[in-house]
Amino acid sequence: MDTTQLLKGVLDLAVLAVLRDEDGYGYDILRRLRDAGLAEVGDASVYGTLRRLFAAGLLTTYVVPSESGPHRKYYSLNDAGREQFARSGKLWRTFAATMDTLLDDRGRAA
Amino acid sequence: MTVTEQEIADYVVRVRDALTDLPPAIRDELTEDLPEHLAVVAAESGGTLVERLGEPEAYAVELRIAAGVGADRRSATGDPIAFVDRVHARLNTLDRQLGRRLGYPTVRAFLHLLAPGWWILRGYLAAMLLAVFTTGLNGSIGLLPRFEGHLSVGLMTLAALVVASVMLGRWEARSRTWPGRLLVLGNLVLVGFGLAALVYLEDRRVEGDYYAPISVDSQYDHIRDVFVYDSEGRLVEYARLFDQNGDPIRLGYPDCPDLQNLSGNANPLLRGYPYCPEAAPFRPQPTVGPSPPVLPAPPGTVQPESAASPTTPETPPTTPTPALTPTG
Numbered sequence: 285m286d287t288t289q290l291l292k293g294v295l296d297l298a299v300l301a302v303l304r305d306e307d308g309y310g311y312d313i314l315r316r317l318r319d320a321g322l323a324e325v326g327d328a329s330v331y332g333t334l335r336r337l338f339a340a341g342l343l344t345t346y347v348v349p350s351e352s353g354p355h356r357k358y359y360s361l362n363d364a365g366r367e368q369f370a371r372s373g374k375l376w377r378t379f380a381a382t383m384d385t386l387l388d389d390r391g392r393a394a
Numbered sequence: 395m396t397v398t399e400q401e402i403a404d405y406v407v408r409v410r411d412a413l414t415d416l417p418p419a420i421r422d423e424l425t426e427d428l429p430e431h432l433a434v435v436a437a438e439s440g441g442t443l444v445e446r447l448g449e450p451e452a453y454a455v456e457l458r459i460a461a462g463v464g465a466d467r468r469s470a471t472g473d474p475i476a477f478v479d480r481v482h483a484r485l486n487t488l489d490r491q492l493g494r495r496l497g498y499p500t501v502r503a504f505l506h507l508l509a510p511g512w513w514i515l516r517g518y519l520a521a522m523l524l525a526v527f528t529t530g531l532n533g534s535i536g537l538l539p540r541f542e543g544h545l546s547v548g549l550m551t552l553a554a555l556v557v558a559s560v561m562l563g564r565w566e567a568r569s570r571t572w573p574g575r576l577l578v579l580g581n582l583v584l585v586g587f588g589l590a591a592l593v594y595l596e597d598r599r600v601e602g603d604y605y606a607p608i609s610v611d612s613q614y615d616h617i618r619d620v621f622v623y624d625s626e627g628r629l630v631e632y633a634r635l636f637d638q639n640g641d642p643i644r645l646g647y648p649d650c651p652d653l654q655n656l657s658g659n660a661n662p663l664l665r666g667y668p669y670c671p672e673a674a675p676f677r678p679q680p681t682v683g684p685s686p687p688v689l690p691a692p693p694g695t696v697q698p699e700s701a702a703s704p705t706t707p708e709t710p711p712t713t714p715t716p717a718l719t720p721t722g
Contacts, residue, residue, distance in 0.1 A: 311430070328447075328456035331424070331431070331457060331461075332424070333460045335424055336462045357426070
């Protein structure tokens with residue numbers, strides 16, 4: 285199992301997380317994820333995820349004219365997105381804690 | 395290779411090509427950020443976009459999976475349709491890349507401009523093919539169609555077929571209902587015929603016609619050989635006939651039974667008349683046997699008397715060395 289496999293399950297949550305405090309456009313969000321340590325996240329995966337979260341009604345978009353180059357499409361969390369983020373976050377913490385316990389138990393047993 | 399705007403455009407096109415099964419709105423939405431994203435990626439890192447992001451088709455697959463718009467049913471591995479699609483996408487890319495070298499959007503666009511020229515050529519080839527079919531090859535292919543030697547009929551046919559071919563071409567371009575395979579087959583036949591005719595003409599040019607064909611009235615058709623006698627009644631060998639323009643006159647054909655080798659210097663066509671001295675209608679006096687050609691010898695060559703007379707001279711009269719080695 286590599287990070288790519290793990291990412292598939294939690295990329296939604298990761299994207300919601302980096303948008304929690306600050307809106308961002310596609311490449312911006314990708315960079316934040318990479319800076320946070322998710323180096324293996326794929327470009328297309330992030331864009332696809334943004335599109336899916338938007339289609340699910342968790343994100344809103346607005347266009348900002350850019351001084352250099354084309355307009356940029358910014359994504360921001362709406363209320364539904366915040367709710368989803370809270371639920372998914374809680375679920376992840378429970379799941380991660382379970383996994384930690386499992387690994388610690390095994391680790392001690394080994 | 396440096397990352398260029400063209401590379402970005404190509405990448406976007408290939409990604410979009412891999413998403414053609416999606417509704418246009420979704421496809422546009424998925425790829426609207428792509429050009430800008432690629433520009434940033436290109437600016438920040440070395441290497442090509444493909445090195446950095448992988449093949450556009452793989453990018454498209456990742457994009458559609460992450461977006462939850464369903465996997466492309468066509469891209470199932472081993473599916474022949476998917477394979478055809480991939481080959482098609484590759485050809486499209488090649489089409490664009492080569493076309494830009496030529497200064498056109500695509501090679502197809504360039505070839506499209508040449509289509510009327512092909513229509514005219516097709517009409518011409520059809521007329522030539524018809525002429526060869528009806529008249530046969532013995533008249534040899536010229537540059538204009540002749541039907542049984544009639545150039546006027548040929549030219550009228552040529553004009554009619556060219557017009558018909560252009561009309562067919564225009565109709566072809568407008569409608570897709572024509573049984574295309576038949577037309578393609580016909581085009582291939584004509585192209586093959588044209589190439590064969592070119593090879594034929596080229597061969598003839600290289601070998602050259604030793605005797606340019608002189609049209610001879612049909613009253614000479616029965617002539618098979620020509621025998622020339624001098625004032626003494628002796629048979630002249632190696633005689634050659636020319637008209638007032640200096641063109642060789644060709645009459646008859648060497649069909650003597652003892653002639654085997656028609657190539658090289660023994661070719662009677664190169665030797666002159668008579669082709670078959672043995673068939674002379676008037677026999678010379680018994681004292682005079684078949685003599686070597688009595689021709690003025692260029693200075694420095696062996697005199698005719700010094701050589702024995704060969705029964706079948708191997709050399710054409712243009713090089714009057716009767717025999718270099720006496721064969722007895």
